[in-house]
Amino acid sequence: MEWLYLVIGIAVVAVLGVIGFVTTRGGRGSVAPPPEAPTDVIAPSTEAPTDVIAPSTEAPTVEAPSVETPAEPVAPTLEKPERPASRLVRLRQRLAGSGTLGRGLLGLLSKERLDEDTWEAIEDLLIGADIGVEPTQQLVEKLRTRLRVEGGDLPDARTVLREELIALVDPTFDRSLRVTGEGDAPGVVLVVGVNGTGKTTTVGKLARILVAEDRTALLGAADTFRAAATEQLATWGDRVGVEVVRGPEGGDPASVAFEAVARGIREDVDTVVVDTAGRLQNKQGLMDELGKVKRVIEKQTPVTEVLLVLDATTGQNGLVQAKVFSEVVDVTGIVLTKLDGSAKGGIVVAVQRQLGVPVKLVGLGEGPDDLAPFDAAAFVDALLG
Numbered sequence: 001m002e003w004l005y006l007v008i009g010i011a012v013v014a015v016l017g018v019i020g021f022v023t024t025r026g027g028r029g030s031v032a033p034p035p036e037a038p039t040d041v042i043a044p045s046t047e048a049p050t051d052v053i054a055p056s057t058e059a060p061t062v063e064a065p066s067v068e069t070p071a072e073p074v075a076p077t078l079e080k081p082e083r084p085a086s087r088l089v090r091l092r093q094r095l096a097g098s099g100t101l102g103r104g105l106l107g108l109l110s111k112e113r114l115d116e117d118t119w120e121a122i123e124d125l126l127i128g129a130d131i132g133v134e135p136t137q138q139l140v141e142k143l144r145t146r147l148r149v150e151g152g153d154l155p156d157a158r159t160v161l162r163e164e165l166i167a168l169v170d171p172t173f174d175r176s177l178r179v180t181g182e183g184d185a186p187g188v189v190l191v192v193g194v195n196g197t198g199k200t201t202t203v204g205k206l207a208r209i210l211v212a213e214d215r216t217a218l219l220g221a222a223d224t225f226r227a228a229a230t231e232q233l234a235t236w237g238d239r240v241g242v243e244v245v246r247g248p249e250g251g252d253p254a255s256v257a258f259e260a261v262a263r264g265i266r267e268d269v270d271t272v273v274v275d276t277a278g279r280l281q282n283k284q285g286l287m288d289e290l291g292k293v294k295r296v297i298e299k300q301t302p303v304t305e306v307l308l309v310l311d312a313t314t315g316q317n318g319l320v321q322a323k324v325f326s327e328v329v330d331v332t333g334i335v336l337t338k339l340d341g342s343a344k345g346g347i348v349v350a351v352q353r354q355l356g357v358p359v360k361l362v363g364l365g366e367g368p369d370d371l372a373p374f375d376a377a378a379f380v381d382a383l384l385g
């Protein structure tokens with residue numbers, strides 16, 4: 001009987017459990033729960049991203065500009081070029097080989113007996129210094145005459161040599177630069193020569209000489225062939241407050257030269273210096289172009305000075321160039337550059353003889369004021385050391 005009660009009890013519990021389970025499920029309905037979003041996919045937020053700053057609708061706070069008094073324009077610091085008078089003395093030591101020619105000659109001339117071998121050695125020294133054959137023979141003749149012992153005291157060899165060299169370099173030439181025009185017109189200096197002799201540098205240095213002498217100047221960049229030449233010129237001008245008239249690269253040099261002179265006349269400047277492109281004397285077209293530059297300028301006012309720039313280190317080659325240039329533009333003065341790099345100062349004598357035109361300026365270095373007015377006595381003193 002007991003086991004019967006136990007079975008009935010278990011059956012009752014089981015029936016109640018089944019009823020309870022069914023009731024619970026029925027309360028929730030049979031609709032499957034909505035699938036939850038997978039946790040590893042981040043839905044794009046509809047909120048504005050935090051790193052984008054929405055334009056504020058508020059009026060922006062505008063800072064009132066601070067009212068500053070305009071700064072006074074700062075005048076560029078201009079250089080004060082060295083006065084020309086003192087230059088040749090300062091540059092004396094720069095004369096390459098300065099003293100060697102003089103010492104060589106004096107050594108030979110001081111010999112007790114001046115025999116034929118000695119005179120030949122003297123001739124060789126002079127020719128080696130590019131003085132030229134004819135002037136050398138003349139000089140030797142003079143020295144022979146004056147140093148001949150004819151009884152009495154032997155004259156001082158140094159004094160005789162100095163006097164004869166000065167006579168050879170010719171102190172009677174007018175070496176002044178014609179930088180002033182007639183009446184109110186400016187002086188016009190045209191600078192010509194073959195490539196790389198130092199024309200642009202000379203124009204820049206000449207501007208400094210003019211400024212040092214309290215003249216007003218204007219530069220014409222008629223070397224339209226080489227773009228860098230115009231910039232080079234502008235840099236030279238800027239340093240001393242001299243303006244440059246320029247044209248388009250590859251443009252007509254004559255029109256730049258014309259415009260520079262026209263402006264010089266309008267602005268009443270004292271001197272216009274015109275740089276030209278380097279050209280070989282055997283290129284007829286370029287030489288004609290140079291002639292045109294001069295003619296075009298002279299429609300307005302005369303060119304007062306034509307400076308031919310020669311590189312002293314090219315020696316006798318310079319003489320051929322000088323002759324051809326002179327035929328085209330009527331050279332009035334020589335600028336002998338790079339004398340600091342040449343032991344052949346005798347070229348001064350040779351070129352003057354060849355052209356009948358004086359050396360007016362000498363270049364003795366790359367420094368801005370290393371261009372000196374030429375002076376026969378100072379030059380000979382530098383040669384003699």
Ligand SMILES: Nc1nc2c(ncn2[C@@H]2O[C@H](COP(=O)(O)OP(=O)(O)OP(=O)(O)O)[C@@H](O)[C@H]2O)c(=O)[nH]1
Nearest residue numbers: 195196197198199200201278337338363364365366
């Ligand atoms: N040592 C020395 N160098 C010089 C002198 N004059 C000019 N030069 C140098 O020579 C070089 C040529 O000078 P430029 O003035 O450019 O020559 P350029 O005749 O205008 O040249 P192109 O326009 O190409 O014909 C430069 O490096 C100058 O610094 C001088 O007296 N002594």
